[in-house]
Amino acid sequence: MEKTMRDKRQETRDKGQGTKRLLFALLVAGFLLLVAPSAEAASLYFSPSSGSYTVGSAFSVSVYISSAEQAMNAAFGIISFPQDKLEATSLSKSGSIFSLWVQEPSFSNAAGTINFEGIVLNPGFTGATGKVISINFRAKAAGVATLNFFSGSVLANDGKGTNILAGLGNAQFSLGGAASTAPTVPESTTPSAVSGAPSAPQISSPTHPDPNEWYAQKDAKFIWTIPSGVTGVRLLVGKIPAAIPTVIYTPAINEKEVANLDDGIWYFHVQLRNANGWGEISHFRFQIDIKPPEPFSIKFIDGKETDNPQPTVIFDTTDALSGINYYKIKIGEGDFFNVSEAEVKNNPYTLPLQSPGKRTILVQAFDIAGNYSTAVEEFIIKPINPPIITDYPQKLQSREILTVKGKSYPDGQVIIWLQKDREEAKGQSVKSGKDGNFVFISDEKMEDGVYKLWAEAIDSRGARSVPTEKFTITVEPAKLFQIGSWTINLLAVLVPIISLIIVLLLIILYGWHKSSLFKRRARKEIHEAESILHKAFDLLKEDIQDQIKLLERTKTKRQLTEEEEKIMSQLKKDLEKAEKTIRKEIEDIEKEIK
Numbered sequence: 001m002e003k004t005m006r007d008k009r010q011e012t013r014d015k016g017q018g019t020k021r022l023l024f025a026l027l028v029a030g031f032l033l034l035v036a037p038s039a040e041a042a043s044l045y046f047s048p049s050s051g052s053y054t055v056g057s058a059f060s061v062s063v064y065i066s067s068a069e070q071a072m073n074a075a076f077g078i079i080s081f082p083q084d085k086l087e088a089t090s091l092s093k094s095g096s097i098f099s100l101w102v103q104e105p106s107f108s109n110a111a112g113t114i115n116f117e118g119i120v121l122n123p124g125f126t127g128a129t130g131k132v133i134s135i136n137f138r139a140k141a142a143g144v145a146t147l148n149f150f151s152g153s154v155l156a157n158d159g160k161g162t163n164i165l166a167g168l169g170n171a172q173f174s175l176g177g178a179a180s181t182a183p184t185v186p187e188s189t190t191p192s193a194v195s196g197a198p199s200a201p202q203i204s205s206p207t208h209p210d211p212n213e214w215y216a217q218k219d220a221k222f223i224w225t226i227p228s229g230v231t232g233v234r235l236l237v238g239k240i241p242a243a244i245p246t247v248i249y250t251p252a253i254n255e256k257e258v259a260n261l262d263d264g265i266w267y268f269h270v271q272l273r274n275a276n277g278w279g280e281i282s283h284f285r286f287q288i289d290i291k292p293p294e295p296f297s298i299k300f301i302d303g304k305e306t307d308n309p310q311p312t313v314i315f316d317t318t319d320a321l322s323g324i325n326y327y328k329i330k331i332g333e334g335d336f337f338n339v340s341e342a343e344v345k346n347n348p349y350t351l352p353l354q355s356p357g358k359r360t361i362l363v364q365a366f367d368i369a370g371n372y373s374t375a376v377e378e379f380i381i382k383p384i385n386p387p388i389i390t391d392y393p394q395k396l397q398s399r400e401i402l403t404v405k406g407k408s409y410p411d412g413q414v415i416i417w418l419q420k421d422r423e424e425a426k427g428q429s430v431k432s433g434k435d436g437n438f439v440f441i442s443d444e445k446m447e448d449g450v451y452k453l454w455a456e457a458i459d460s461r462g463a464r465s466v467p468t469e470k471f472t473i474t475v476e477p478a479k480l481f482q483i484g485s486w487t488i489n490l491l492a493v494l495v496p497i498i499s500l501i502i503v504l505l506l507i508i509l510y511g512w513h514k515s516s517l518f519k520r521r522a523r524k525e526i527h528e529a530e531s532i533l534h535k536a537f538d539l540l541k542e543d544i545q546d547q548i549k550l551l552e553r554t555k556t557k558r559q560l561t562e563e564e565e566k567i568m569s570q571l572k573k574d575l576e577k578a579e580k581t582i583r584k585e586i587e588d589i590e591k592e593i594k
Contacts, residue, residue, distance in 0.1 A: 042065060044152050047062050050172055053173060054139065059136075059137055065154060067125060067126060071123055071157040072156055075118060078115050079113065079150065081147050085139070085142075085145040085175055086137045089138050091134070094134070096132060096133060099119070099120065100301070101119070104345070114135060116132060139175045142175050144173070146171070147171040153165050194279070196276035200282040201272055201282050202225065204222070208220050208286035211284065211286060212287075216369040216370050220266075221257045222257075224270050231274060233254075234246065234278065235249065237269075243283075244281065263289050263290060264321070265285065267284065269284075270284075287369075290369070290371060291319075291320070292367065293317045293318065293367050295373055296363075297377070299314045309353050309464070310354065313348060313351060314349070315375060324341045326341055328366065331351065331352070331361050358380045360379075361376070361379060381463075383464060384457060386465040387414050389455060391404070391405040391406070392471055392473065399445040400446055404416060404453065405438070405439050410434050411431075412460055413432070414457055415428070418451055418452070420449045449475055450472065452471070454470045455467070544574075547568075548568055548571055
């Protein structure tokens, strides 16, 4: 009987073991059936997925994709968090596998949600730890804070956009205790303060004045006041916010310099002593960051050579300590301009409108402490095709309107340039139609001269072309005005010639008149001179003849001397010769003035 009972119990146990084995086999089979189709499945999860933080403290949680068996190229997710216990302070895309964002990562503390939607360029991502974004939280209240995916999707890089998401993770964090907030002014504590001991001194720093700011300065200096009766001071520099200083200075000093400190958040502690003992302690917070932001590169979404006049680039980076403050950008020979961190976070960032040509883009990422990292890249903006001028006049008459026809890009702009002779070129804009055709009509009537005509195209994106070849247009006066102009030109030549002839005739007449008057006066003067000369010569002749007669009478009385004979003979000859010469000269003068 006892053996029968034992056999029955053994049989029961065997049946139970068999049942367990059957159930285990069924579970394994079911598990394999469930797992087999999911060999290429993907999941979204958080890291870290748990932790404990004090109220007021900040911590970061990252979102990851696991797609180990099949490449994925897009993902979407909405994350929920308890807005009464957590506050999202910022999102970071640093290290993300996504290079394009369909929807920029964003958060709403009012709704308690975080959204993201990004794309991984071909060939996609394959792996177990593909980082999506990092979320920075601040603990608001004690309790348990749970992060969940409200919805999500992971699309395969299979050309069909197959959703391969198989699992959505969650995270749970324990929040409790009081937070030690960063002081905006030096804090004071009183460990075992003795009655009558010095109160906590007020600490200031000329090198790191603001406890909430970051400084790129490794050497720090601190100053405090020493009240009367203080015999010693105790100092300490360290990373603990409320530490008790241990280094004693006697007699007391009122300033201290600390050199070559590492990056991070530091605290300077000061405690004074008088006859009653050690007093309250002052704790001064200061922050050092001399490390520049993480190195980064500039990536062009459309490639480094494009005809897009506003290239799209990605260049955001991170800074582990003080955080990114802003970016400075310089394009080509232009001036630097600032871009806020928020603008760059909304990547991809679109550059201002660029004209065709090769240029350099330089980006500097500045952290809050003033450190910066630099990235430089070259890119080329290719010109679009120039417009085609199909009809224009080679000649125009003065004051006519210029009309130019051509073809360009649909719904674009065409700039028509006109340059008269060597004057400055003037441009006028005309819009092309949906078929690309355009008609340009000048605003002003054309003045006489020779013009150069050319055109440039601007498409709907703002991309510009190179100029067309230059065409020549001649503007001439009308025919009627040309005849009148010829007549005026002829008269303009003849009138001065005729006037010159008249002036010459008047000068000749005036000269002839003057000459006649001169001759008349000369003739009169000559006659008067001749008369006077005759009279003078007659008197001289009479005197000479009287002398000759006197000599002749003397000769009758006596014989003249040889000398007297010569004188008489010479006087006769001279008188005769003078008379002939005077008569001849008077005759010559009369001939000249006739």
